[in-house]
Amino acid sequence: MTKTTNQPKTGVLIVNLGTPDSPNTPDVRKYLREFLMDARVIDIPFMARFALVNFIIAPFRAPKSAKIYQKVWEERGSPLKFYSQDLEVLLQAALGDEYIVSMGMRYQSPSIEQALSKLKDKGLEQIIVVPLFPQYASATSGSVHEKVMQLIGQWQIIPDLKLVSSFFENPLFVEAFAELGRRYKAEYNYEHYLFTYHGLPERQIHKGDMSGGKCLTNGCCDTLHAKNKLCYRAQCFATSRFLAEKLGIAPENYTVSFQSRLGKDPWIQPYTEDVIHQLRDKNIKSVLAFSPSFVADCLETTIEVGEEYREVFEHRGGEHWRLVESLNVQPLWVETLKSIVFQYENKPVAAQPTI
Template sequence: MTVEGPLATPEIGNCYGEAELARLPAAHPAVTADRIGVLLVNLGTPDAPTSRAVRRYLAEFLSDRRVVELPSLIWQPILRGIVLAVRPRKSAKAYREIWTSEGSPLAAITRRQAKALQASLGGDAVVAHAMRYGSSPIADGIDALLAAGCRRILVAPLYPQYCAATTASVSDAVQAHMARLRWQPALRILPPYHDDDRHLEALASSLGRAIGGLDFVPDTIVASFHGMPERTLHLGDPYHCMCLKTARRLGEVLGKTVVPSFQSRFGKAKWLTPATDMMLEALGREGRSVAVIAPGFAADCLETLEEIAIRGREQFLAAGGRHFAYIPCLNDSDVGMDMLTALVRSDLSGWL
């Protein structure tokens, strides 16, 4: 794991004044100035669009008890015996549809976001990035910031809406690594920003600019969020409510109706509705012109670029739809990075 900011150099730290530093024995480890670190975290991605790489990634991802809330004795035989025997090949094919010269779009965009955030923050903080699953694990990101002299760290899960399967899982991984550290840094975690005015205005600006460049005027704007089993709502997860609020508030900023839906259903359980695929098919049958935005994703990934922009488009047009446009995520766009920088600076208040 590398950090975007310069590495720490031996300087006077908070524990020592110049006189104390001068009296340190020659073999004493270098004393560094305390610094502030920011760790951007997203979900993760396979290392390659191959069945083997996808199987390794899915085995970790789907073994997280935050993601699949079934007893291990029940779920692991299903995962190992059925899911990992079938799904990796299908998912690898989907990844090949979107793979770039930089590798996985999610990994490439997250790297660019970290680099852009470092440029915006300058010397105020050191920025690193990590993934919850797969390569670039959270533990490595924390260790890299500690090695750079960071004694105060803001962990920023790039999930606008809180969900136990995403935000809480990041917190779990952070705390698990913290439990192994003898000298723990001060820690903050960026809260959800689903209804933050800066986020909504960035989404509206991005959407307006994209629609302005289309050769048609959409009569329907769909906000597609990642789906979750419906039982999570009844168990108290605020994700569903936050998604609906994002769509409603975004519509208010735009002065247009934004229709929420939920994608990526998996398994036989009842999931949050309405389902994006079913909605797109219904809108297609009505001959609509549609623009789809994914305001639950900070960076484009398999679920947006393949599931919506490719398969969703095909399904919509095959059903009779007139025009379809997928609007990219904020990614590392200027408006997106201005928003992210503002959020991070707000949560570094008192440290900067």
């Protein structure tokens, strides 16, 4: 008797930002050029962007960035890349044979085009695209969506396409980060908690403003509502509230901030480095820092938050600074992605924690 197998019906494309192929200057320069030439990342006219990236940023920033990438590089390579590769394998095992899971990077390799080739011509009824960014931003999830639609638009047969915009409200995602935070809280009595997110130029927030000009005014992100629900900054503040509530942190004992500025234009505030100085002015000596806009450890978490901000804090007399690692391949993170896939298929999802 012939054993039959289920024909996969759903493709799941998970996409992370990307990383250089090596920590050497030429590969870092190549990565920076592809990344920063994206019109959704540096949203200025093409010729100005071309000149800025190719004649200023890439030539002068690449050697400095290469030295930093060398610090984060491990035997398996870039943590962001190998954690994403491991996640692909784990999510495939969690979902089973009815699915095909494929991982790509928005910039460099494996590219989105390479990842989609694994799903093409497989007779799939639908593809669910999950950018691995908890909060929506045009420069991250929006860029992934645009690239996927551009590539799939060239296919002869186009399956149903479902684009995940954000998942910061997913209870399992919140619980996954909270689970990590509890371990550190159990080890030390921290005076303050910092939720630091990747920053964006203010102009990008204003471009998506649906509030009638009230965006980025005092208190505009204190609650999530119909007019700001798609705003990156508002989603970051909401993520922080969810996590603080899960961890039992009072509002006065945590701060939300934004890091990784580039250029002289104003970026969304408060800036993380300014917040660190303010905490020391208040004689705060111990801080537990979270980076809930990143799901895999990378240069911005391990080096920027884990080392550079710790040095700033300690230079001002701080005594204890600790970074909560990213979700990486945490089992609950895998379950989070599984629940997102089921949600977009309208399948029943196992009971989840509340937020």
